[in-house]
Amino acid sequence: MSLLDIRNLSLSIHGTPILHDVSLRLDPGRILGVIGESGSGKSMTAFTVMRLLPEGAEASGQVTLDGQPILSRSEAQMCALRGRDIGMVFQEPMTALNPLKTIGDQVAETILIHEKIPKRAAMIRAAKALARAELPQDRFPLSRYPHELSGGQRQRVVIAMAIALRPKLLIADEPTTALDVTTQAQILRLLTRLVREDGMGLMMITHDLAVVAEMADEIAIMQKGRVVEAGPTGALLENLQHPYSRALLAASTHAPARSPAAQDTPLLEVTAVHRFYPTPRKSLFGAPGRFHAVKGVSFKLRKGESLGLVGESGCGKSTLTRAILGLEQIQDGAIRLNGRPVFQGRQPDPEVRRRMQVVFQDPYGSFNPRHRVGRLVAEPFHLSPNMPRAERDTAVAEALTAVGLTPGDADKYIHEFSGGQRQRIAIARALITRPELILLDEAVSALDVQVRARILDLLADLSARYGLSYLFISHDLSVVRAITDRVMVMKAGEIVEAGPTETVFRDPRHPYTRQLLAAAPRLPEGLGS
Amino acid sequence: MTRYILTRLLSLVLSLVAASVAIFLVIEILPGDPAAIMLGVNAQPDTLAALRAEMGLDQPMVIRYLAWVGGMLHGDFGTSYTYHTPVAKLIGDRLAVSLPLALFSLLLTVVIAFPVGIWAAARRGSAADTLIMGITQLGVAIPNFWFAMLMVVLFAINLRWFSAGGFAGWDKGLLPALKSLTLPAVALALPQASILARVMRSALLDTLSEDFVRTARAKGLSRAKALRRHALRNALIPVLTIIGMQFSFLLAGGIIIENVFYLPGLGRLIFQSISARDLITVESVVMLLVFAVILVNFLVELAYALVDPRLRSGR
Amino acid sequence: MSPMRFLRSRNLVIGALLTGLFTGAALLSFLWVPYDVTQMDIAHKIKPPSGVHWLGTDHYGRDILSMIMVGARTSIAVAVLAVGIGMGLGVPLGLWAAARRFSLLDEVIMRGNDLVFAFPSLIIAVMITAILGPSATNAIIAIGIFNIPVFARLSRSGALGLWNRDFILAARVAGKGAMRISFEHVLPNILNLLIVQGTIQFSMGILAEAGLSYVGLGAQPPTPSWGRMLADSQTMISFAPHMALFPGLAILLTVLGLNLLGDGLRDLLDPKLRRGRT
Amino acid sequence: QARDDLKVALQLEPPNMDPTSNAAGAIDQVLYANVFQGLTRFGPDGEILPDLAKSWDISEGGKVYTFHLAEGVKFHDGTDFDASDVKFTLDRARAPDSTNAQKGLFAGIDTVEVVDPLTVKVVLKAPDGAFPFKMAWGDAVIVAPESIKDIATYPVGTGPFKFEDWVQGDHVDLEKNPDYWGTPAKLDHVEFKFISDPTAAFAAMMAGDVDVFYSYPAPENLPQFEADPRFQVIVGSTEGETIMAMNNARPPFDNKLVREAVAHAVNRKEVIDGAMFGYGTPIGTHFAPHNPDYVDLTSLSDYDPEKSKELLKQAGVTLPLKVKMTLPPTAYARRSGEIIAAELRAVGIEPQIENVEWAQWLSSTFKGAHDFDLTIISHTEPMDIGIYANPDYYFGYNNPAFQKVMADLDVETDTAKRSALLKEAQTIIAQDYVNAYLFQLPLQTVAAAGVKGLWKNAPTQATDLTGVYWEN
């Protein structure tokens, strides 16, 4: 008998169908990886098992846990089940914990809800659970508050909470999406260990094929509320049947066809750049402290080159980007484009600035929702005053065409576009002044793999057509590998290693680079090619 | 925590200084000569000059400001131009009415608003919720002096359960004193309770939609328990802010209600003092009220820190 | 926004109806009122509602319905202008502070706001009218001053969130200055917030005007005003309750209408504030 | 067993307890005749009666007054009352640094001599028939040097009641003086409550919170009290001539035709009905109707809007004529003002109403720049027609003929001639239409049915409780 058995589950919310005939099985001590693009219904499937569905949701079909039906239970029975028999770990560790309670209290609460034991005893068991989640009490006392922990540590607290009572089933909904690769690797290892030790069943939801390929025993692939394919990991990946699954795999390993066209002339020269942020005063009358975010970074980017910059969250990548763009003052060093400094005194030089553009990570936040696309795309023309309207419109139309949209899209509002389309518009906006350099700060990180693959193709194509240079910033090593000629690895404000992409990836020299590469989840060699 | 308190204290002092200067300047430009008012219609010029000298009105402005502030620091608020008594005593007497009234109505406010707000939030979207929210909408919209008038007609004139106004005095015993504050406190509390109940409800709904409440539910807490154990404390910050503002409002804002019930409170004192150009009293009462507001804000911020460990650690 | 969505919100419909009713009455009063409100008719004073005077007459024999219609003008004018002052000064201040966030200027502006908030509003209103003399204009100033920090805070906090957004960064990359960004990108995106708050401040302005007029510091006679009608009727409430009832209801319903409208608009305009899942 | 305590409500609270250095009438309303006594006093109908002075002799043609004081009088603090206290009081009141609000009362005094402990001789600079009248004022009550320091908060007098307690903003308590030298009071305990708001006044009476409301502020409620057997309503008269003063010193009211037009535009009946709900006697000049020397001159200023328009045309002023009407904060002034404004508008005069607080009214209308065109006020001082002889008075009336009549009156001691002069004076100001004369301010006292012995009229601002008692 399976631990979790979902049969013909259908779900609708306020009458809108969300899931259609979903069937999944999970045995004790096994890991089921559920993958699929955003909105495919992965989370809703998990929430149905927990019976934590939004208002207006109606589920039909059969869900059994250890042979016991779930859907027909009363709310009180579900309360008794949740936390004891089913634990759940959520995507966003930063907000998943109550900021006002200590981690000890929060872990102990799981125990106290289900067992009538004294608080002291519960605390002792909470400490044990935290220790199993690799937060030993001597380094992370129970009296810590969530804000005193990093994202990865918080995720461990959430995991400790979920496994405190050794539930039969653990559901993890994208538990590592918000974390760094290295942290992600640790958390994934932790989860795998716990499953093997306790004989739990783990339902692991993710959108990253590589993650499940590494750890799952079985895989289910979802699309638009349906399970399109399911089976044991190895066999399934070897022999994908459904076109969607194949496309997914292809996209995950996609590398755009590129013809390196780097010339020798340097375009961007960054020399010994330092950036300090003021931090709040330590004492009431003390001098404000400062945080050294970028520590003497130097590099050159040649015309036509695509240069990668990788490093974990908070290492200073975006800070460097903003400095190059002239948005923030640097405290020491020089930044030159075509030999001209970005800063003339304290003011950025508009001439230089016009030659650079940027594409940001969040396709939803990079546009003013109140303006039409035409106006949004034309915004960089602000630096070229007195441009006739007609010329402007032609330029917008051209830019939109270049990124695969139509000139007619200029009259629409941004909310009428999907995430991938928005990122195209962002690129169109970056292209419109015909810059020489485009900085891409995590420009594809928020996109689904398939969309991402198409955007990468577009970038490669544009680079070839317009002779563009890219500074490509990402924490995703596989993407950087696919699109860059050279790569730099950044750690805590410093560049620790730089070199041709393939060389660095094949033969990393710096220990940190090695660590990063080891942590990155990888699809088994030979797949999808 | 200490640093947090020290920073707050410093800003408290700075605010007080700024406020005292502002008050003093405003008072300076008020037209009307207090000496002339004291002496009435038939005063002779020499009498007037004598009185002005006696009251120190002939001193330059800066000196008078410093004297005023310096005096206040020693608890000496000067002598009222019209009452000829120390302003400190005057304020003390009035505070003995206004402060209990403010606290009483604040208590009513909280006692009504908390259960109502929580109850409505727990039943969001139900008919009961809609009804309660409708009633609070009415409560917010009703002019409190009108409500007070209606209550006087009903409870004092027709039913004669309460006296129509006036203050029995604390020496007459606790119950008679509280009884004479009841109608005014209710009149003051009704709109405030409505506001607070609405804030409570929406703050709760906000926190109920946070991820950590979902986490709590996943641990096996029922909806009601998750609300009580996790959402409530998190919802307290906006609620505390409002309570702080309400206390300040109740302390000074009773001015109209004090008139309706002819209570000898601070509001009426200031009203009378402004009309009589008893400037020293006006300054001191306004300063006191501002001080109360700033102090309450300070306390509210300390309360935030008690509620929220993130603030305690100083960032 | 489709008309259907508008109609689905009960708050919005009731609020708009009530607000419309009183605005309509105020506008109509410019063209026509049942009786001239400057004309006294002492012989017919304090008459209860009847076919001749639908809401009765007051202590000078004036028609209460006409007084309420013309009084709506005063209330609305005072509240609109006071909110106008608050927005006109508060929003630019807030935007400015947000554009120079965490600088000394920001600190000064926000501390200044706190300071204004620390003053008991009604008492300051009393003092202002004591300085300048009671009149509708001075009531507007007194109420308006306390609206400034409300809007300054709101627009600053709204703007602060926006200044972190990538589209602002994009505008900065395009070389736009803080002023330009504030008005082109920030303002339109906090307009919803401002409209909603504006409605609420508007209703509070009506209440405040009523309170000030009630203590005699608002519009002066012969301009009718709801608050003064209440004050005038107070001593007669025991034998002429209609004189207090109708102006009181007028205030209550207008404020209620505006609050409902504000809530409805918030639901409609600000999807972020719409309640999500549990 | 009849009650022996009384709660009396007054509209205004005394700003302090010293009647000899503050103009506020509220001080007298609490303390006059109850706590403080003068050499002479006002009787219930305005007659001058002996008080601390049992009798007095007038010599040297009215220039020297010799007062014979009552025996065995003690102040409430136990100190004796004697002639030296009288000398102290009078000298203090007329000293250069005196802050007495009615310094004019004492201006005529040349010297004060203590003849013996029970005799005081006051020498005047000129004969003054009205001197005993002046000594009856609240500003002339006798105070003692021993207790003068704290008088503002702790008044010590010689009257039938002792001051007990003052809770500022709420009430003053008086207690029967057991050692009183005269007829003792019938009440043991009196509490004066201060209720300025007319609504609160009504509610307080109705709810039985107070027993007596002296000078009840809302005439509209009187019919209800009259209809209620629990209450009695006593309507009397005050010395308050309620007038609409016009600024004779500046255009347009420096033109007699315009003033006359205003006088005819005002409908006294409507004003009395509308503002006073029918209470109040119409007057046509600045004189109390209950005074034997009163002349009814109301017909000079009959309500006649047509004539008013005609006069305005004659005066040649451009219509509408915009004028400023400042109104002090009493109900009678505000209400009369609104009604008169409407009446004036009907003839083409557009008054801009400006409601002001007392302080502002005093400083900008009454004093200083006299910045007003019209204002409404009740002149409550007794026998104050003399103000019309002062060209600097706020209404700026300057008529030498009138001033001569007043000068003659000052030195005239013959009663018949005095009467003739007073009548002439009344007629002159009525014919000059100096101000619009509206009505004599009534005194409305509402009391519980069992309270007896209250004064009906108010010859001065006082609430004399000496003879008040409960009838079961």
Ligand SMILES: Nc1ncnc2c1ncn2[C@@H]1O[C@H](COP(=O)(O)OP(=O)(O)OP(=O)(O)O)[C@@H](O)[C@H]1O
């Ligand atoms: N509260 C809700 N009300 C209505 N529809 C919802 C609600 N929450 C989610 N949906 C819809 O349900 C569908 C499935 O959502 P679900 O969250 O399960 O997707 P997912 O596969 O987890 O995607 P992601 O990778 O983005 O988390 C989506 O189309 C989403 O729009």
Ligand SMILES: Nc1ncnc2c1ncn2[C@@H]1O[C@H](COP(=O)(O)OP(=O)(O)OP(=O)(O)O)[C@@H](O)[C@H]1O
């Ligand atoms: N305005 C600021 N004030 C103070 N510190 C800042 C500020 N902005 C960034 N930092 C700090 O500087 C460091 C580098 O930040 P940056 O945003 O450049 O990192 P990143 O490499 O882009 O990270 P991510 O991948 O998360 O975007 C971080 O530790 C961050 O906390």
Ligand SMILES: [Mg+2]
């Ligand atoms: Mg999901």
Ligand SMILES: [Mg+2]
């Ligand atoms: Mg970054």
